[in-house]
Amino acid sequence: MQLTRRNAILMGAGAILMTGLPLRASAAGEDAIAAFTGGAEVGEGDIKLTAPEIAENGNTVPIEVSSDSAAEILVLALGNPTPAVATFKFGPLAASRSASTRIRLAGTQDVVAIAKLEDGSFVKASTTVKVTIGGCGG
Amino acid sequence: MAEGVKPRVKVPKTASAGEVIVIKTLISHKMESGQRKDGDGNVIPRSIINRFTCDFNGENVVDVTLEPAISTNPYLEFEATVPASGEFKFTWYDDDGSVYEEIKKIAVE
Numbered sequence: 001m002q003l004t005r006r007n008a009i010l011m012g013a014g015a016i017l018m019t020g021l022p023l024r025a026s027a028a029g030e031d032a033i034a035a036f037t038g039g040a041e042v043g044e045g046d047i048k049l050t051a052p053e054i055a056e057n058g059n060t061v062p063i064e065v066s067s068d069s070a071a072e073i074l075v076l077a078l079g080n081p082t083p084a085v086a087t088f089k090f091g092p093l094a095a096s097r098s099a100s101t102r103i104r105l106a107g108t109q110d111v112v113a114i115a116k117l118e119d120g121s122f123v124k125a126s127t128t129v130k131v132t133i134g135g136c137g138g
Numbered sequence: 139m140a141e142g143v144k145p146r147v148k149v150p151k152t153a154s155a156g157e158v159i160v161i162k163t164l165i166s167h168k169m170e171s172g173q174r175k176d177g178d179g180n181v182i183p184r185s186i187i188n189r190f191t192c193d194f195n196g197e198n199v200v201d202v203t204l205e206p207a208i209s210t211n212p213y214l215e216f217e218a219t220v221p222a223s224g225e226f227k228f229t230w231y232d233d234d235g236s237v238y239e240e241i242k243k244i245a246v247e
Contacts, residue, residue: 086205086207086208089200091199093197095159095219096217098217099214099215100213103207104171104209105207135209
């Protein structure tokens with residue numbers, strides 16, 4: 001197919017249609033991130049998110065977050081009906097800035113962890129988890 | 139109302155001063171997400187544990203906000219420093235206002 005202006009417009013419209021639904025689903029996630037960071041820029045760096053590549057059962061997916069200098073870590077599941085999962089705040093007696101838990105995932109999606117570091121900056125890690133059986137009912 | 143809620147915590151009985159210990163907690167709770175429907179198509183109301191804290195002699199170790207995306211029987215694992223003998227206090231806050239507490243003593247040798 002020759003790339004004419006008309007074709008380019010058609011392709012663009014198709015792309016918008018295809019991404020329309022996921023865009024709406026992740027808007028709540030972006031809101032949650034903005035509420036946590038206060039609109040600050042989120043970089044990459046000192047944060048690790050461990051989750052299985054494939055989860056057979058979305059009802060209980062083990063995850064682990066860790067960061068050496070985080071004061072708080074927010075975990076989000078962007079494809080869930082409500083994206084918030086948990087917020088970990090570490091006190092003076094926390095030996096490491098890490099925690100494990102088990103979460104529910106509605107389907108295959110990105111799980112995101114955002115850490116607020118002690119210097120006030122934010123870093124992010126994300127991983128995609130493939131879910132065979134969703135875990136949010138419905 | 140959540141029924142049959144039972145906290146379980148694993149903490150070593152002894153440690154040396156300043157040692158790092160791993161704490162594992164689990165509380166049996168159905169954690170109804172508010173997304174499920176019953177047989178008649180009615181939404182089952184949300185009933186979750188929304189907050190968990192762990193303190194040692196009054197000093198905070200972790201304070202976790204839990205959302206409906208946390209699995210049934212919420213499990214949490216984290217690490218704590220033990221400065222001296224004392225007790226760990228674990229608290230779970232339920233949506234219905236109930237508060238569940240568990241205390242574990244640890245001795246520093």
